[in-house]
Amino acid sequence: MSDVVEKTLTALPSLLSLDSQPGSAKLSSTSKLGNLIRGITELTSKHEEEKLIQRELTSIKDQVSSPNTSMRQMKELMVRAIYCEMLGYEASFSYIHAIKLAQQGSVLDKRVGYLAVSLFLNESHELLLLLVNTVLKDLQSTNLIEVCMALTVVSQMFPKDMIPAILPLVEDKLNHPKEIIRRKAVLALYKFYLIAPNQVQHIHNKFRKALCDKDPGVMTASLHIYLQLIKENSEGYKDLTASFVTILKQVVGGKLPMDFNYHSVPAPWLQIQLLRILSLLGKNDQSTSEIMYEVLDESLRRAEMNHNITYAILYECVKCIYTIQPKSELLEKAAKCIGNFVLSPKINLKYLGLKALTYVVQQDPKLALQHQMTIIECLDHPDLIIKRETLELLFRITNGQNVTVIVEKMLDFLRISKDDYTTIDLVGKVAELAEKYPFETMNTVFSLGGDMMQPDIPNSFLKLLSEGFDSDEEDRKLRLFAVDSYVSLLQSEPNKLPQRFLQVISWVLGEYSHLSAELEPATVMTLLSKLLDLKHTSSETKSWVLMAMTKLCEGGVAISVAQDIYETHSSSMDTVLRQRAQELQHLSQDSELYLMGGVDSSLSFLDGFVSEALAAGAAPYKPPHQRQEELAQAKALSLEPYSLSLPISMSSCSIADRQSPTLMSMSSGLSGDSTDLSHKGGSTTLKLDGVKRVWGREGYLAQREPVEETAQVEVPSPLRSPSQQAEADSTQSQTPTPTVTPELEQDKQQLASSLFVGLGSQSSVCLMGKSDPTPQRFRRKAQGRASSSGASEKTPTSLGSTPSPVDNLLCNSLLDSNLVSEPTNQTPQASQSLDTTNGNCHEELTDVKENNPSLIHNNEEPDKPKDLCLSSHLPTELSGLSHSEITPLCSNQSVNLSACHVQKEDSLQLVIFIFNSSDSALQQMQLQVDSGELKVNYCLSLITDSPVEEVRSHSVAVCHYSVTVKRPSVHVEVLGMLSYQLPGGTPQTIQFSHKLPLTTFIRPLTLSTEEYGSMWLAFSQDTKQNLTLINDDQDPLTTTLNVLKKKLQLHVVEIIGVEGIVACQLVQDQPCLMHCRVHAGTLAVWLRSPVPDLPDCLLYHCQRALQEH
């Protein structure tokens, strides 16, 4: 039937007296559209155009809604509406009429109706639902053209939820005799797959059928689906590799009909699609890659014609070769290919060459070496995009030696770039490179990138500066350098610096300007106060400046400056500023207060006041979040929109919480210890969030070095290796810029030597005289220190400017003696016995009936038998109690040391077994057990007895300690040293360390709820956190608390509803209380104790216990 129609149609033109050229431009001089268009072109001003279009739109509006308008006229109106929309005027009133036209019009009107719909609406538009019926009807039409139109619109947009309605019809079309219908149906299914993959899951076998379609067009269309499928799951389609290879082979071999040729290249689009699919399939898969080597080689060979389309194929081919498992022969050819691109005088090809080079350079950095002269030329290319791509390439080949030059180039580009996106991207990259060599780069980055950059960049910079590196001397130098350079910056032109940079400057000056001997605080104060007067300084920056001044206000001039500032800002509209000014004034007047320094964040000095108030009947304080939870639960009015907004930006946070920005960034920053990732990772786009912070210890020093090095390479040619020279020469001869003067050329070569240093294996190393080609990685000081040391650790922004450990200690001990009801005899005793504790023990010597002595001598024996026999040596008073697993501590040829512990109600008993595995007796044995050597200043008090001095051959001596914790830590470490002498030998020592988790010291604390209540208020150290809830039955709270009870020996005092209270103590009466409430699927835990760090440590173990569960 349709064939008949078709035949009639093809015969028609000759019968009709119409223009025989079907699409010939009829300028439709009389049509209304023509008039409109002409009218617009005659107008001179935008205003007139607006008026004309509005008039036009009104007339269209009138006509479309008139019942007398025929569909034919409607079509005309729609075209005009489309035109108006294209000019940027809204014609939304016509949308519904477009749908109507598609629905009711005859075939010719329908076409315009569908077109208007596809131009007016996007796939989320609600009116699209009205189109579903029309599409349904047209899909069932016997008219080919109607079916085509319906499929075309469906492939462009269709409401996701309505797919099931038409899916069977579209599926049917896969069997249609006409290939154009089959092809469009496949594309419609592709669209469905993109917007709702699960809807077409069941017809994957139909995709296969489409892939095997006898019409190449239908097969090509199905490849779109396969590319998508393989992108998501390449494993599932490995079996098709051979088929794809065969298809590609046929295409490349010219087996397709001539129709598919494009400029005599067979089906280039198809080839590219296949190459993409193959590269996905062959990635990381040797055997699959092997299948395609041959056809890739063939493709490379065939695509030799000098036309853009062949280059497009070549480019895809090269990409594929470098993506799949490498084959050296192919790589060589691909590299040559890239060379042709890069050297091409055509700018588009050059660009693509650079892009390909950027892609492959990660695997083969030497390839960049071959083209270094071209790359240098591209760096100075007048077209920014070429420059940009070159920088991208350089970014990938950056190493420790060429980083200076490359960053310099990037910064040059930043200076001329106007585009925000490029700036953000490049700033991120520079910052990333600057990790390796921070200082001056960062200044430039801050002043150029300014307020555009991600907030965590300055954040991590400050963190770096405050945490410092391994050596104090380096830290001091770096900070001093920072202070000096910032002071000079402020002295010159502070008004041009971006806000973020000013904030960084103020913080650094406030914190570290005391390091500089010649710098008076008053001078800094004056400089800073100038910032306050600048017009464009934001109030956020002003707060930073005032904070800095608060740290500096000391001495005569400073006080007067502070007074001035107080006067100007005490009436500021900004409350934060007002408060800062107040503080500044107070501190500058009251030098005692100023010197006191240190902040008691627990506000324990208010405890007395609070308990008085409570006794007088005041309601206990609840933190805002708890209040809000309660409000929410009580279904009261939601106050959320008016509640205090949580501090988000680092600055507001540091102001509000009086915490240093460094502490803030601890939580926000990523822990990035390796810069490797970014260079090795294949991603072409750069993630800007969380720029890693591996700044170097050598800091700005490292930055100096390469500069000097470049200077040494003034005369490049004799220093360069012959092969490299030849490479460069050949590049020069091929590049189409023969007019370069020799000096210029030399400049370039010099630049080249500084850029490509460290890439080739031979050249760089001998050039720089460095044997280590990999850039030196600087490591930051272990983070552990900050977290393990006490809560009262000095943070950089606390008010006093000089950190003094004396203050802290004083503070702590005051705190302790105030709050802890420690047995008074224990503390002094413990501190005295700290350093000099000798290994004194309950001693029991027994002969060991050794069944298998050779095993023990081997040191490799399994623990089990020894464990068994060792446990029999436990001191008598402990033998009835359960002991922990006996863990080996250390051993040498004559001694084996192992340990276990026994938990008693009031203490922990540590037992150390000394097994003499030699044939002679150990004499003058002395065991020292000690924990004073640790940096963390907790200690164990060891109650001891008489020493052992001699251990006979093959026997065991047992040392037994009673251990209590003085200051808690997550793991308590015991260090020990055993010294002994074999008869006739020299004295020997053996050292060991043993870790005891804090949990071994925790005992349940039996309390009543009332006692709990009164204790709760008295304790000052607290911690809050949300823990995961164990959700296995109806009562998650009870379950969770039971797990904790079992694992950590806590005492569950009471559970009421969603809240539970739990108590425990550290041996020797150091209580810790825990309050739990179930909230939003998590367990909100609040721990309180009089002992510093105990809540934190206990929380850690709770977390662990729940995780392990």
Added chain:
Amino acid sequence: MPFFMLLFSRQGKLRLQKWYVPLSDKEKKKITRELVQTVLARKPKMCSFLEWRDLKIVYKRYASLYFCCAIEDQDNELITLEIIHRYVELLDKYFGSVCELDIIFNFEKAYFILDEFLLGGEAQETSKKNVLKAIEQADLLQEVSHVKNCE
């Protein structure tokens, strides 16, 4: 896969726009305005590609008309350039040595051809003959109905 295709004149007047990603009108206008400005500012000898936001723009000027496509960074710029070229060839064949006026006055035809060539952003039919055949068939039908209407 192209995100959108724009045709605009040397004076910056939009002649054709096809969006393959759903965007609001406001965004479309903003993108068009920015892009037209950027492309028009470029000199003739410059590269046909440019980075714009996180997209790659591929453009080519034919007489007074600029053809401009937005693609992803990992897409193949050259093949996009050839897509543009094939489209121009199709227009040329259909209108018979096409000029800007043809497209202005018959922009709906230009859309029909584009839809027949690129469907949902993917090259659907790359054979010149087949594309034009499909268009002509629909056109003929139109003429037939005209005749019928006249009768």
